Amino acid sequence: MFNKIRLSKLLFGLVMLGACALAAAETVHVAVAANFVEPLKNISEQFEKSTGHKVLITSGSTGKIYAQIKNGAPYDLFLAADAKTPAKLEQENAIVPKSRFTYAIGKLALWSAKPDYVDNRGDILKKQPFSHIAIASPKLAPYGLAAMQTLEKMGLDKTLQTKIVQGENIGQTHQFIASGNAELGFVALSQIYKDGKVKNGSAWIVDTRDYEPIRQDAVMLPKAKDNAAASALMKYLKSDPAHKVLQSYGYAY
The missing domain is CATH 3.40.190.10 (Periplasmic binding protein-like II)
Structure with a gap:
């Protein structure tokens, strides 16, 4: 008891x-x-x-x-x-x-869902073999602003202007690229990177000196x-x- x-x-x-x-x-x-x-x-x-x-x-x-x-x-x-x-x-x-x-x-990356499409120096931006490049809205999304700063530093902001498609945020921008509606675009590295490597597709990790931290x-x-x-x-x-x-x-x- x-x-x-x-x-x-x-x-x-x-x-x-x-x-x-x-x-x-x-x-x-x-x-x-x-x-x-x-x-x-x-x-x-x-x-x-x-x-x-x-x-x-x-x-x-x-x-x-x-x-x-x-x-x-x-x-x-x-x-x-x-x-x-x-x-x-x-x-x-x-x-x-x-x-x-x-x-x-954060860090910025140029990414394509296609393997071996984006080179590791971003030279594809100068060759421009694409119709659309996706960027988040520079007014709403800091990663979009960083993307524009990168293009400006490369002297490509005006030449690529007609090819740019804007996402409202970096999530929508990633979706534009993942779906193939844009051949490539600027995303947050965190969206495509895990455990030390790019998960899929091909990417150029942009030098952090090319945009404001x-x-x-x-x-x-x-x-x-x-x-x-x-x-x-x-x-x-x-x-x-x-x-x-x-x-x-x-x-x-």
């Missing part, structure tokens, strides 16, 4: 402990630039396992997400593709003070001030496990 009572108390205690842990778990809603969706999914999976919190992800162009935030979108965290937009939100007193930090430094900043939005999951994820983005994921997708930090 004594053992049964003791076992019952132990089971009750375990149930209560699990209930408390469940009650303490929260959900963090993250608005993330399209280039960082896959790395964030990977990081979120690890984060959820280690903390019990849940991550809800919404992606889009940095410019569009900024507009959504200004119009009251219920996001907790914003992981942008640049530093300029989060800094603007900070100047507008639209973030939790002192929450802004650089979570990743793509410093990607994260901020906590006022809605998340008392959200334990949001605070925990911001901290986790600075951890070694998160940094390993970044490196595997070609990011620096």
Whole structure:
């Protein structure tokens, strides 16, 4: 009888402990630039396992997400593709003070879904044996701006103007190329790179000196001030496990 009572108390205690842990778990809603969706999914999976919190992800162009935030979108965290937009939100007193930090430094790549199509120096841009080249909107997407800066440095921005097709964000731009609607285009390296190599097709990893550094900043939005999951994820983005994921997708930090 004594053992049964003791076992019952132990089971009750375990149930209560699990209930408390469940009650303490929260959900963090993250608005993330399209280039960082896959790395964030990977990081979120690890984060959820280690903390019990849940991550809800919404992606889009940095410019569009900024507009959504200004119009009251219920996001907790914003992981942008640049530093300029989060800094603007900070100047507008639209973030939790002192929450802004650089979570990743992105890299640009010229990519085609066709094997052996893009050479490793980008000379195909000078030869121009293609009808369409896809670029994300320079006004909305930092990777689109970096692409235009690269073309300007090469002296090709005007000669290629009639061949450029613009995606609203880097995700849509990648889709234009993957579907064959554009023979090649500029994408985030993270979209085509994993564990030290290009996953498919052919690519030229653009020299980082050819465009302004793509410093990607994260901020906590006022809605998340008392959200334990949001605070925990911001901290986790600075951890070694998160940094390993970044490196595997070609990011620096």
